[in-house]
Amino acid sequence: MTDQTPLTPFDVLLVEDDPGDVLMTQEAFELHKIRNSLHVVPDGVEALAFLRREGAHANAPRPGLILLDLNLPKKDGREVLAEIKADESLRTIPVVVLTTSEAEEDILRSYDLHANAYVTKPVDFHRFVEIVQRIDDFFVTVVKLPR
Amino acid sequence: MTRSLSRWLLAAGAFLLVFAVSAIVLGAYAITELTDARRTGTTYVQPAARLAQTMTTAFLDQETGVRGYVLTGRPDFLEPYRTGERQAMDAYARLTELIKNGGAVERANLLTVDAANRAWLSGYVEPTLEIVHTRGASGDIGNSARGKILFDEVRAALNRQTEHYDLLRANSQRLVDGAARTLITVCVTVAVLLVLAIVALFLGTRRVVLRPLADLSAEARRVAGGDFHHQLEVRGPREIVDLGRDVDEMRGHILRELGALQEAHRALDEQARELQRSNAELEQFAYVASHDLQEPLRKVAGFCQLLATRYRGQLDDRADQYIDFAVDGAKRMQVLINDLLAFSRVGRTSGEQRELDSAELVAQAERNLAAVIEDSGAEIRTGDLPVVRGEASLLTTVFQNLIGNAVKFRGEQPPRLRIEAERFGEMWEFSFSDNGIGIESQYAERIFVIFQRLHAKEAYEGTGIGLALCRKIVEHHGGTIRLDTGYRGGTRFVFTLPAVPEQTEAQQTTEGDHD
Numbered sequence: 001m002t003d004q005t006p007l008t009p010f011d012v013l014l015v016e017d018d019p020g021d022v023l024m025t026q027e028a029f030e031l032h033k034i035r036n037s038l039h040v041v042p043d044g045v046e047a048l049a050f051l052r053r054e055g056a057h058a059n060a061p062r063p064g065l066i067l068l069d070l071n072l073p074k075k076d077g078r079e080v081l082a083e084i085k086a087d088e089s090l091r092t093i094p095v096v097v098l099t100t101s102e103a104e105e106d107i108l109r110s111y112d113l114h115a116n117a118y119v120t121k122p123v124d125f126h127r128f129v130e131i132v133q134r135i136d137d138f139f140v141t142v143v144k145l146p147r
Numbered sequence: 148m149t150r151s152l153s154r155w156l157l158a159a160g161a162f163l164l165v166f167a168v169s170a171i172v173l174g175a176y177a178i179t180e181l182t183d184a185r186r187t188g189t190t191y192v193q194p195a196a197r198l199a200q201t202m203t204t205a206f207l208d209q210e211t212g213v214r215g216y217v218l219t220g221r222p223d224f225l226e227p228y229r230t231g232e233r234q235a236m237d238a239y240a241r242l243t244e245l246i247k248n249g250g251a252v253e254r255a256n257l258l259t260v261d262a263a264n265r266a267w268l269s270g271y272v273e274p275t276l277e278i279v280h281t282r283g284a285s286g287d288i289g290n291s292a293r294g295k296i297l298f299d300e301v302r303a304a305l306n307r308q309t310e311h312y313d314l315l316r317a318n319s320q321r322l323v324d325g326a327a328r329t330l331i332t333v334c335v336t337v338a339v340l341l342v343l344a345i346v347a348l349f350l351g352t353r354r355v356v357l358r359p360l361a362d363l364s365a366e367a368r369r370v371a372g373g374d375f376h377h378q379l380e381v382r383g384p385r386e387i388v389d390l391g392r393d394v395d396e397m398r399g400h401i402l403r404e405l406g407a408l409q410e411a412h413r414a415l416d417e418q419a420r421e422l423q424r425s426n427a428e429l430e431q432f433a434y435v436a437s438h439d440l441q442e443p444l445r446k447v448a449g450f451c452q453l454l455a456t457r458y459r460g461q462l463d464d465r466a467d468q469y470i471d472f473a474v475d476g477a478k479r480m481q482v483l484i485n486d487l488l489a490f491s492r493v494g495r496t497s498g499e500q501r502e503l504d505s506a507e508l509v510a511q512a513e514r515n516l517a518a519v520i521e522d523s524g525a526e527i528r529t530g531d532l533p534v535v536r537g538e539a540s541l542l543t544t545v546f547q548n549l550i551g552n553a554v555k556f557r558g559e560q561p562p563r564l565r566i567e568a569e570r571f572g573e574m575w576e577f578s579f580s581d582n583g584i585g586i587e588s589q590y591a592e593r594i595f596v597i598f599q600r601l602h603a604k605e606a607y608e609g610t611g612i613g614l615a616l617c618r619k620i621v622e623h624h625g626g627t628i629r630l631d632t633g634y635r636g637g638t639r640f641v642f643t644l645p646a647v648p649e650q651t652e653a654q655q656t657t658e659g660d661h662d
Contacts, residue, residue: 018442020446020449020450021445024449024450024453027453031456100441100442100445121445122445123441123444123445123448123449123477123478123481124448124452124474124478125448125449125450125451125452125453125456126452126456128449
């Protein structure tokens, strides 16, 4: 990892309606001293507004990574994923589907919609923290992404 | 008009019979008449008339001969007389014979001729010939007037006879003509009546049989065309009406059966829809369970662990232990939910059934269990394993659970497992024999019941679903699974799967070669 690029602050968008999960993800970020700033929106409509800088999100930054739950109010994660991947300007942002569902159809469907990764949230908190850290490592430091 | 066809046919037949008999009788009568008339003509009237004519000529010859002899006195002039006499005698004899059984008039006429002849012979010819013979020709011997009178008698008698035969001949001809006319009339009448009968039969058949049949046929076609509710109505002779009624009854029967069938079909459709709906609901429930039931579990476990991490050092050992139990309970609950889900899904989600190499499935199961197999130092040996038909993921689960059990319930020794397959008729029998702690035969059934465990959770972890799931999967594939209670020195599970038919198996192998 000698040619590791110096870390520029990185914006991560978490689309999650469950405050417990939001808190847990925030804790995981904090525990691992992840320097990236975590933005949270509670539903699919808000998520798209954030990405398109609409309404209250007029000054929102363009996230370098999206963590997307599948079951969301108003507009669920599958629709959000489909819209992001259909949008010229947004489709390059990597999307990691982060959900409790282990259902085969959800996994297939997500990859069909061009999710970059599908991750099942583990019950064990320590495992969860590890996974969040790994996702962060992978997409922020390992992978070269278009800016 | 519902008179029976058979009565109608009987009437027509009787009429034809009467007609034919009368035609034959009339014809025979006419022919007999004709034959009789002709026979009478040819065998009686005509020969008799001819003989009468011969007689007349012969008498005239006699008279001429006598007269010549009287005038000349030359005997050669008497020759026609002699000839005529012979001829007359001959004709007389033959005519007498012919009319012996004939009419009285003919016989009377002949007798008159004979009498007149005798009178002429005795009264004139014989004395005159005597005189001429003795005295020679004299020209006039003074009795020629008497001779003329006597011969006129003969001539008159002959004429009467000839006239009578002429009359008879005319009568005979009339009879023949009449008989011929009768015969012709009979023939023409029979022919005309025959033609009329044929026409009547044709028209009658058309009206009585063909038209009602055509009507029935049209009605039946209408029903056959799909109008099952059309009631058949046929007019005509009773037989055809009966036939129509029978066909209509058949239609009614079929209609009722059809109705019942449609009803059953509807019910079945309804049931299928109901089943589909409940299946979909169950599927939805399973999904909800897998997702929504696990969320709160994750919260419980996650925040307990977060508590332990955040407040490390501020809590005592007992608090840490509580947290451990809470986390462990939540984790177990999650495993339980997932196992239950897998169990409920067997046979419900329609996975693709394919021909599978069971050796490959065993290898996959071993890969999934690589960590525990390595940790326990287990040794797994497999015999020749066949191609079977089934869902790969389900059958892998069976192999994995059985291998996992063999490793989990091991004894003092490192686990040794032998996997073999043997063909019994239509089935392959797989056996898993290990050297583990074994299962008492009294639990042979209980181990396959869901959530039934033989050991404390502390000794061997697990949810108690593994073998129940195996049983469900095997039975879903048409096989059976059991514990071999006769096996000593460990545990032996035996299960069966239907064999793939030889042909397909060979095909499968060939296809495999191309891969």
